Amino acid sequence: MNSPRSILFIAFLVVSFFLFQTWMVDTAPGTQAPSKSTTSSTTDSGNSTVPDPQGAVASDASVPEGDTPATQARTGQLVEVKTDVLDLVIDTKGGDIVSAKLLQFAESLDSEERFQLLQRQPGNIYIAQSGLIGPNGIDSSGGRAQFSVAKTEYNMDGGRLEVPLVFTKDDGSTIKKIFTFEQGKYHVDVRYEIENASQQAQQMQFYGQLQQTMAAGEGGSMIMPTYFGAAYSHDDDKFEKYDFEDMRDQRLNVSTQTGWVSMLEHYFVSAWIPTQQQENRLFSRVADNSQAIIGVIYPMIQVNAGETKTINSTLYLGPKDQDAMAALAENLDLTVDYGFLWWLAQPIFKLLQFLQSMVVNWGLAIILTTVIVKAVLFPLTKAQYVSMAKMRMLQPKMTALRERYGSDRQKMSQAMMKLYKEEKVNPLGGCLPMLLQLPIFLALYWVLLESVELRHSEFVFWIQDLSTKDPYYILPILMGASMFLMQKLQPTPTADPMQQKLFQYMPVIFTVFFLWFPSGLVLYWLVSNLITIAQMLIIYKGLEKKGINVRGK
Incomplete structure (x- = not known):
């Protein structure tokens, strides 16, 4: 499983999970x-x-x-x-x-x-x-x-x-209901002042x-649950x-x-x-x-x-x-419903909020947040590509082991583990970094979906509301084009025809999904793709200098 295609496939599963989650809510309030x-x-x-x-x-x-x-x-x-x-x-x-x-x-x-x-x-x-x-x-x-x-x-x-309301009981007791408001505040203090003028205790x-x-009301849409x-x-x-x-x-x-x-x-x-x-x-x-x-x-x-x-x-x-x-x-x-990743989403929102206070524009804040997140995750991304490259170099030796041991799975497994140890290769090295990135993607998804600060916030030109879809679908199309470019830069596709077709149509599938996504989310994904492309070029160039045939050509 090569890294960039794996990320796309897992991301597709994440979107599918959101749709399944919405279906569960609609069919049995979740x-x-x-x-x-x-x-x-x-x-x-x-x-x-x-x-x-x-x-x-x-x-x-x-x-x-x-x-x-x-x-x-x-x-x-x-x-x-x-x-x-x-x-x-x-x-x-x-x-x-x-x-x-x-x-x-x-x-x-x-x-x-x-x-x-x-x-x-x-x-x-x-x-x-x-x-x-x-x-x-x-x-x-x-x-x-x-x-x-x-x-x-x-x-x-x-x-x-202060807004006082007064009620007088038959026994002469008075009850004041006082609403107190403060400038710039959305909370209202409600106070009852009970004065017992009767001769008996009152409860x-x-x-x-x-x-x-x-x-x-309603609970959102299929794309925005x-x-x-x-x-x-x-x-x-x-x-x-x-x-x-x-x-x-x-x-x-x-x-x-x-x-x-x-x-x-x-x-x-x-x-x-x-x-x-x-x-x-x-x-x-x-x-x-x-x-x-x-x-x-x-x-x-x-x-x-x-x-x-x-x-x-x-x-x-x-x-x-x-x-x-x-x-x-x-x-x-x-x-603010960030789901089960609220503990991760809250600091991401704090970062987004801090950046917005500096650049004023929420769209620019999203771009800067994406850059920072991708920079922090770069060591994981690099480890992912390096691990995949090393695994690719071992393919001839692994083919030889399969021919040697045939259907003896136990001996084949032992020989492969020995080979990994000798070559200092972790077979999970390409998967674990990818899995560690998924919670961050999910947290960012909910931050951009739930934050009221993005409601009716403009970005530039035709994007006047980051919380709603792109009216001209320009961002989704650019995002689809960036995914297509990522595919062209990736190593030779798998020989499995089913996987090959799936990855071939992935940019089209995602573009259709993202036509209805909030502009802020599409902007995040587009910028993330562009940064990923730049990181791919840097990592591939470094690996090729070491004589590693990254793209299998």
């Missing part, structure tokens, strides 16, 4: 279902209750089901809140965020319309809810608190903005949940995907001191991040057989007569900004 130790196998039918952290079930402590088409009409006053990065709408009925636009992100390239993360439309609900439940709570499946508000429009003027629990219509669904983190698991179909089968029910719950799509995420100083409970359910709900519930608190207590939580609504999310909550940056 995210791992939560383990039985952290889920309940019951399904939701009506106004079910959620166990409190002490294990007791109170009939009046049920978490509200959330919005459905039948309940959308029963809304309160709508309050618009605008910061420099967020444009939100809060419904005073329950104090839920029912709309969220990200002002720094266009809906599509060159569009004036801003990307909408949360919305409440007929047939498409994606909202962030929170409330107080329990014996003296103000929210339940039977009804939500109707808050009053000083005004219906709030605009950030400075570095900080209640905070809950925060995300609700989304299951059929509202991206995850769409829920995810969570807890004490025993840094990051767990929780597909909507898994949510139908098993309800999440796990106690944890750390963690969060979220809803994910390609470049964006919403997440409830509870305080980490107590044991909270993560839960999920499916309402009306179409609404996926995942949330967190706090332990019961007691507010004595005349006492005031505060409950805090954080809601993130924004892009998958790894730095911002890592600073906000442990493991939240893992929602």
